[in-house]
Amino acid sequence: MSDKFKVIEVQEWWGFFWSKYPDGYIIQKGFDNLISQVNRTIRDMDEQTRHMNELEKKLLEITAYLSGFMENMVNYTEQLKEYNEEYKNEDWGESE
Numbered sequence: 001m002s003d004k005f006k007v008i009e010v011q012e013w014w015g016f017f018w019s020k021y022p023d024g025y026i027i028q029k030g031f032d033n034l035i036s037q038v039n040r041t042i043r044d045m046d047e048q049t050r051h052m053n054e055l056e057k058k059l060l061e062i063t064a065y066l067s068g069f070m071e072n073m074v075n076y077t078e079q080l081k082e083y084n085e086e087y088k089n090e091d092w093g094e095s096e
Contacts, residue, residue, distance in 0.1 A: 004046060007039040 010031065021027070 004049075007042055008035050010035055 015028065019025070
């Protein structure tokens with residue numbers, strides 16, 4: 001997800017070709033608008049990629065934290081079971 005898209009640029013020398021035709025200016029403006037739209041889309045894609053990378057890092061941190069938490073809970077549960085077994089087996093000095 002580390003792809004960085006490049007913006008598209010129209011070279012200045014293309015103006016020479018567009019100026020030779022009567023509708024060249026209209027074609028150039030249309031082409032410029034299309035290029036601008038594509039460039040905005042590329043910037044948005046780059047931004048979304050950056051956000052997704054940040055989200056992925058945060059989710060990995062949360063997963064690591066929860067993994068450690070679950071491991072501690074398992075250890076605590078095992079200790080609690082051992083304590084309960086000791087408590088059951090303890091002689092309280094009660095006689096019948």
